[in-house]
Amino acid sequence: MLFNKDRPLTIAYKLTDKSLASKLKWFEHLPEINLIPAEHLFNGTDDIPLLRITNKGLFLEQNGQRLFFHPNMAILRFVNIIRGDGDRFLRAVQLKKGDSFLDATMGLGVDTLIASWTVGAEGKVLALESSPLIFTLVTEGLENMKNRVFPLTTHSLKKQAWNELSQAATYIKTIHTDHLEYLKSLPDSSLDVIYFDPMFRLPRTKSSAMQPIKTWSDPNPIKKETIDQALRVAKRRVVLKERKNSPEFSELGFQTILENKYSPIDFGIITISE
DSSP: OOOOOSSOOOEEEEEEEEGGGGGGGGGGTTTTTTEEGGOOOTOTTTTSEEEEETTTEEEEEEEEEEEEOOOOHHHHHHHHHHTOOOOOOHHHHHHTTTTTEEESSOOTHHHHHHHHHHTTTTEEEEEEEHHHHHHHHHHHHHHHHHHEEEEOOOOOOHHHHHHHHHHHTTEEEEEEEHHHHHHHHTTTTOEEEEEOOOOOOSSTHHHHHHHGHHHHHHOOOOOOOHHHHHHHHHHEEEEEEETTTOHHHHTTTEEEEEETTTTEEEEEEESOOO
């Protein structure tokens, strides 16, 4: 969904506790969104999204769909990594401690967290998101992780994952912006790796879990100009995650494809230097 600051989207909000009113600060600098108290709604306004503001985070609801930040997938991937199972994203981006990494399409921040854990405190992680709602939900969720707000667990590997990814969250800088415009503002060869994980234009009908984020994401495809700018800014490589056999790989100039016959997605890689 595209947002327009000249025609703000009205969203109703409901606080589970009055003490949570301070969380409205996340929306103060988003002219694309107009927040109103849910009690001000009249009958017949079911089409207006509802933002529930709770102690556990922000939850956006509309037409039976619910969008919120939760690092479960990052936790599971971390557990697999430390078990030695590997990670396709890490194979594609080839990050090292101290690297600089730009996630140009943050989404729910799963890859961003894994990247931040990999580069560590010595590195630099920037995460861009053009959707104001996704940006806000994820940024607030990462802030909760930084504050060590996570569930208790007796599972030793999951406990380690929560602790280490919560620390990794502190290294991430999220920015609400258009990735092309942001890339244009950066100097040549100023970041090690630049990564794109856009919403797939061919929907995965079997993946109902992806529908809420698709509803609120920017549906525009990655432009060739964007990749050209990324190649100017990146020192080592530019990586694109896309559907298997997507024409975007060849159209955008990705020569190397990291394939997996059991996965519906592949990674395209343009190597600048090793």
